[in-house]
Amino acid sequence: MSRRPRIKLDRPVTHYHVMTRTAQQAFYLSDNYVPGFKSQCRGIIESMADIFYVKILAWVLMDNHYHLCLEIRRPPLDPCDIQARYERLQEHLLTKRPWREAYTSRFYDRFTDLSKFMAEINARMARAFNKANGTSGHMWGGRFKSKVIENEQSLMRVMTYIEQNPVRAGLCECPSDYAWCSTGQYKRNIEARRPVSLPEVGFLRHIAKKDRAQSYVTWMDFQAVRILHPEKKVCLPRAMIASHCLRDETMTEWREDFNAKRPVDWRSQAYGSEEFHQHIRQVEEQRKLELARIRHKSHQRRHARLKKEISVCALCSAKGEERQVHTDISTIKN
Known part of the structure; x- marks a missing residue:
């Protein structure tokens, strides 16, 4: 399969x-x-x-x-930028390949x-x-x-789910208490007064840059409280409330998953609306057909090559010559 x-x-x-x-x-x-x-x-x-x-x-x-x-x-293709990234990619190699102009398009697709x-x-x-x-x-x-994530609302939900993994595993009460997640890293950088760079997504774009990291930590810890202790009342800054706050139905679903220790359903390859799910399913079906055509053409070429080698072998045998054919003839279908 x-x-x-x-x-x-x-x-x-x-x-x-x-x-x-x-x-x-x-x-x-x-x-x-x-x-x-x-x-x-x-x-x-x-x-x-x-x-x-x-x-x-x-x-x-x-x-x-x-x-x-x-x-x-x-981004737009920049040969100089691609070359710089290519050289950084090879820093750990003992034998480095020199840059060639022909690599530009190939490594742009790779990066x-x-x-x-x-x-x-x-x-x-x-x-x-x-x-x-x-x-x-x-x-x-x-x-x-x-x-694939469709929109910003789904993106915030995914980010929140990721940050809650140590909470779901029972390793901590809040994501900021776990050292090996982005929330925990942000908290330690704030305490050490180190600069923190956060993406401008969701409610974060409405918050001043200097307060963005602390707001992100507060948001993720708040979601952990909603999952573990729904009876507690926690106040949030106004910028985090309303449309940016995950719905109660979502939190109820997460609590059920948390109690049942259910993982993410990876059978679907998308987060978002039903229309987006339908679009991704169509893309997947098209990709399957494309791969099937590629495999079919490859099989046809292999079939033709094997038939040609068998014909040459039969001709040589008729002339009394010996020729080694490195082919499993049993794979040929009549």
């Missing part, structure tokens, strides 16, 4: 929710295997996002999986591709893990999961 096609929209800016689990759901990201490995993983994600046209909007590193909310941009980005960070994490742990082999359990 062929793999399900990955849905990637060709838009100037596209948002995705992605998740990757470790092999056999082992706690490879915990300190029990490699002390400080989560810090290495965060560094890899940030460095690769800087090389690719990717902005990390929210992230969380758990012991056996991680979530990312990404923004992938497709704006979700699958290439995830393959790069997962490969680097696996190499770092195996090197530190003195092992070899696979670290990840399979393909990463992804969903």
Whole structure:
């Protein structure tokens, strides 16, 4: 059975929710295997996002999986910028390939591709893990999961869901108490008076830049209280209320999922309205047909090549000559 096609929209800016689990759901990201490995993983994600046209909007590193909310941009093609990113990508290599002008279009497509980005960070994490742990082999359990996000409302919901992962796992009462998520990182940067850069999404664009990080932390902690302790009354700044606040029905649904420990349903590859879901399903069906045509043409070419080799073999045998044909003739269908 062929793999399900990955849905990637060709838009100037596209948002995705992605998740990757470790092999056999082992706690490879915990300190029990490699002390400080989560810090290495965060560094890899940030460095690769800087090389690719990717902005990390929210992230969380758990012991056996991680979530990312990404923004992938497709800016106008700039050969000088592509070359600079290409050179940064090769910094860790002992043997570096010199830049060629022919690489421009190829690496532009690579730096704006979700699958290439995830393959790069997962490969680097696996190499770092195996090197530190003195092992070899696979670290990840399979393909990463992804969903396309339709609009800003869905984006805020996804970011909130990602930040609540440690709360759902029972590791903390509030996301800001967990060190390995974006909310926890923002809180520590605020306490250390380090600069914090946040995306201008949802209610954040209505808040002054200097107060944006603290407002984000307050918002995420408030959502945790709504999930765990719905009876508590917590006041929020006016900028966070009204349309930016998640509906009570959503929080009830999350509480039910929290109590039942239900994961995200990855069968759907989209977040958003029913029309957007329908559009993504149509894109997926078109992609399946396209891949089927490619496989059919490949099979036809292989079939023709094998028939030609069999004909040559039969002709040589008729002339009493010997010829080795490296082909499994049994695969030919009459």
